[in-house]
Amino acid sequence: MFDYSAFSFADKEELYAKAKKFWNPGKVDFWRGEGIDLVIDRREGYYLYDIEGRRLIDLHINGGTFNFGHSHPELVETLKLALDHFDIGNHWFPSAARTAFAEEFLKTAPGMDYCVFGAGGAEAVELAIKSARYATQKRRIVSIIKGYHGHSGLSVATGDDRFSKIFLADRPEEFAQVPYKDLDALEAELKKGDVAAFILETIPATYGFPMPTAEYLQGCASLCRKYDVMYIADEVQTGLMRTGHMWGWQAYGIQPDIFVSAKGISGGIYPISVACMTDRCAAWQKEDGAAHITTAGGSELGCVVGLKVLEMLQRPEIVANVHAVAQFFADGLGEIQAQNSDIFGGIRQKGVILGLEFEHPEGAVYASKALYEHGVWAIFSSLDKRVLQFKPGVVLDAPLCQEILDRFSAAMPTLRKKLASAPKH
């Protein structure tokens, strides 16, 4: 009996049956099909507990949402104290919390002038695209093949067909895609003169974190300058110190016109997102400040939490910890990779963003499963299933990192067996 006083379930089977019936049959079936029988219940730090009690170490952290782990005490206390004074607020009016958050946020992003708030990542991307269109008075948006920017109307149109066609939401005439790391293809699109923005995840997450070079990103930025196209950096997964810098674009020495932050800025406890932009891109707010309305966007509680997230991330000891974690996994996974290179092909890494390549078209699906059996939860990349997303949080400590590595190492023989019996694609 899982009793939550307001609701209860007799057992996991009942929960699954009802989840299928009332919620989302596809997701329920998919995970069970994969042998991942996880219903997340209690959570604490980097631990997740299944409803039946099994503990998992969270290396998925929902793309940086749980950068500080789950229910980080300082963040939780911040939110609790904020609730004594604030609620989501009224989006129409100037607000102390929103103003303070915008001001602090901008201090982390030299070159930017305004914060426009939303509630989720897709909404912030939406805002970014709208703002770029207003600024340039052009319509077309260019993104990369296998890019991922969320699922709202405009953001989903930038992404993979899988997510747009099903809803008839693909808009080929307004949205073009070019191959990643192909500056010529990008230029060919931009040249057409009708492009408002080029949007790019600084390191494409759902594609499995193929690492850009600084030259590539700088090349993109300068092509945008050349054709007066707004460069939108999607920092939803690469921001917030995950690259070892506050923002990924800073790690690569580029200056976008707009960048987007979500997930981790909420501390995983109160949704908020930000489209941070130059004066030029934010100019619509002078013409009509209410041209974009969002009741839950920029909620005051989210602002207070976001402020705390930024403050914590800038503490020298946390920055040092990010580097320690990054170095630890670079060394430790490097060793394991060398010992298991028949199945574990390579490591992509920038800071605490890692993509691990496995030697099978769906290698990461099997790796995810093997790790799951060994008490670690890390998810494959939806758009390149060879690559496992391996995303340690910024305040992981040394003993837990060692435990992750030991578990990872122990999972390798299991993975080898799974791959040997996997169907060849």
Added chain:
Amino acid sequence: MSGSDTTPRMLTPDVAAARAGQMLNTARWAADSFAKMDNETVRMVVKAMSEAGFAKAKDYAEWAVRETGYGRVAHKIMKNEGCSRGIFEKYGDLDFVAPRISHEAKTVELARPAGVVFALTPVTNPVATVYFKALLAVMTRNAIVISPHPGAKEVCADAVRTLAVAAQSAGAPAGLIQVVEEPTIPLIDHFMTSDDVDLIVATGGPAVVKAAYRSGNPAIGVGSGNAPVLVDDTCDLRKAAKYIVDSKGFDNSILCTNESTILAFESVADQLLQQLKNARAHVCKPQEVEALRKLLFTDSGFNVDMIGKDASLIAEAAGFRAPGAEILVAPVELIQPEETLVREKLCPVLAFGRVDDINQGIAAARSVMRKSGKGHSAVIHSTDERRILSYANAVPALRIVVNVGCSLGASGFETHLGPSMTIGTGFAGGSSVGANLKPENFINMARIAYNKSDAEPFGVFEGLARDTVAAPLPAIHTFPSTAPSAPQAGGEMRAELRQLIQEELKAILTA
């Protein structure tokens, strides 16, 4: 803020405790990586720390006196030097890395650092204790977080930074030596009770020591001192008087090993008083003794304003003059704890009582230590080994120093006890250690032990390093491990390789 209401409209969490937790994480990273270093690196790090500390010995001595108002610069310089270069000279050549092989015992010992050490340092010997604990911790490959007494936090924070910079430039990981810049009771409590601390080394008042032991973490705490000094009729009184005055005057008595009460044999008491005067002690008249008693002991205990002050200033504060005196000697009738002057006095005031013989001397020494000072130090000036032995056997001290000043004798600088700023007071003194703190206190030993039987021969460990098993060679190495490879790059070759690998795997599995 509107009007006069100054309370914030919204509250935010206390950041200090959260940051404390992260300091311990940082320390853990540093301890883990430092534990893997070889002896030569460790030695170079310790040497660099000791040299950096030595170079700043004078600056910090002056700063400490300025910040705390306690003690004497010249003596603090000596302590700072003794606890930097002195400690390196004493212990620098010890190897806590190499396996220790014993053929007789058929064992191999591997030093296992504690890990993260949390150290409390006192206001009385601020910098010397910082140096001492940091050097010992690092010498044994531990990380250390130092929480200085708030009264000396600035000089200590600077001293820690000096050591940390030196250590890092000699190859130590960042964060190996850290300081709590703003120590507060809740913050110290947070550290002490944290699961991420492996060992607490507490020096301070009894409250601090008890708190350390109550914390639930392994702890080395040391209690307070109150050393009796027995002077019999077989010693050289002139030398004894000189030792006593120099020791009691040393840094104005703020080492916990300073002398508390002289117990002089009646037959030599007057001569001893004369010799003390010759050695620049001021021997107080009865009304001066009364004034001192009133000045030094208030209802709430010892008057902390007098800690480590010059003798002449204390005399002035008590209403009499003792210009140029190194120490004040206060003759008392009663040698029992109810006579406050025989209690611990961290200032150059020395009680003076008379005893008829060794038996009375022992009883008096026990009386002096009844209220405080158990497990700490005692002194005897004598050449009669029987008396020395029975005195040592009967007083509740764990170091009984002979014909030497107690300040630097019991703390091991002028004896062979091992120079220490941390004096183990043993079970009687509420501590787990009874000797002067040494590097060994910061490690455990892992022991490889073979079957005693001759049927199982002992292995040959000579020439092997700690971690000698080489990493297995990669089976089939396909990609450089750190190459940030893009999936489209070399796609064809990789497909080919994968094919090869899969065939190989299949071959292995069907074999």
